[in-house]
Amino acid sequence: MRRPRSERVSSTRREFLQICSAGAGALLGCGLPALSNPGSGLSRLVARPGIPTDTVAEGLTSLGLGTTRDGYLYVPTSYVAGRPTPLLLALHGATLSAQGPLNLMMPYADSHGFVLLSVKSADYTWDAIRGDYGTDVAFIDAALRASFNKVSVDPGRVFLSGFSDGASYTLGLGLANGNLFRRIAAFSPGFIPPGGSPPQGKPEVFISHGRQDPILPIDHASRLIVPELQSKGYTVNYMEFDGVHTVPANVALAAVNWLLR
Numbered sequence: 001m002r003r004p005r006s007e008r009v010s011s012t013r014r015e016f017l018q019i020c021s022a023g024a025g026a027l028l029g030c031g032l033p034a035l036s037n038p039g040s041g042l043s044r045l046v047a048r049p050g051i052p053t054d055t056v057a058e059g060l061t062s063l064g065l066g067t068t069r070d071g072y073l074y075v076p077t078s079y080v081a082g083r084p085t086p087l088l089l090a091l092h093g094a095t096l097s098a099q100g101p102l103n104l105m106m107p108y109a110d111s112h113g114f115v116l117l118s119v120k121s122a123d124y125t126w127d128a129i130r131g132d133y134g135t136d137v138a139f140i141d142a143a144l145r146a147s148f149n150k151v152s153v154d155p156g157r158v159f160l161s162g163f164s165d166g167a168s169y170t171l172g173l174g175l176a177n178g179n180l181f182r183r184i185a186a187f188s189p190g191f192i193p194p195g196g197s198p199p200q201g202k203p204e205v206f207i208s209h210g211r212q213d214p215i216l217p218i219d220h221a222s223r224l225i226v227p228e229l230q231s232k233g234y235t236v237n238y239m240e241f242d243g244v245h246t247v248p249a250n251v252a253l254a255a256v257n258w259l260l261r
Helices: 013-020 024-030 099-112 135-148 165-176 222-231 249-260
Strands: 059-062 071-075 085-091 115-119 153-163 183-187 204-210 236-241
Touching: 071 099, 071 135, 085 099, 085 135, 085 165, 085 249, 099 115, 099 153, 099 249, 115 135, 135 165, 153 165, 153 249, 165 183, 165 204, 183 249, 204 222, 204 249, 222 236, 236 249
Parallel strands: 085 115, 085 153, 153 183, 183 204, 204 236
Antiparallel strands: 059 071, 071 115
């Protein structure tokens, strides 16, 4: 009999690193089965760009999706209604908020001319990091649907990025929805959450990680994730840097240029 979700064992990031410290073989058992696991279908997104029936002003807009959390859409001054524009969905790290990705990416949205979407997870981190895909996937889908109804989005230039737990979630969600997200950028991921939908498409992947990261040490994270993705046929642009658990400005700029190239 399936135990209630509250009774299931789920690993924190520290527990995950302890479990996976044995190396690549352990990582395969902790995260990367999401690449081939038939899964439950709960990580599939259905929202797609179309012809907007609503309008939105330039600047930051709350989507009004809920009372306890929301999605935020940032429209640069360069946006022209009716002209298909790139859109980046950016996901925050554990214990953080939707404001973090906005602070990081809004300057590039202005300088590079893309629409930015950021949402808040239901709990302190994303659902699949400690359990199953579900609540956060549905909320992200609603935020994308609302955004596609307000701005003209180029269906070939919808991108996904995230930091820390948001980066891990970006890999799981992005690979499962590669026919929506053509490129994904993961800043300091820890693993790929298992139990999602089968992969769709072959999105290109950008991964960055600090060599001195004390939160998600690089040897137990990106240095294992990258070759495993490559072995599955994914094109990976990998960038290491001297630093800790962060996204330096030069790394963020490199990722934006790579996404929009």
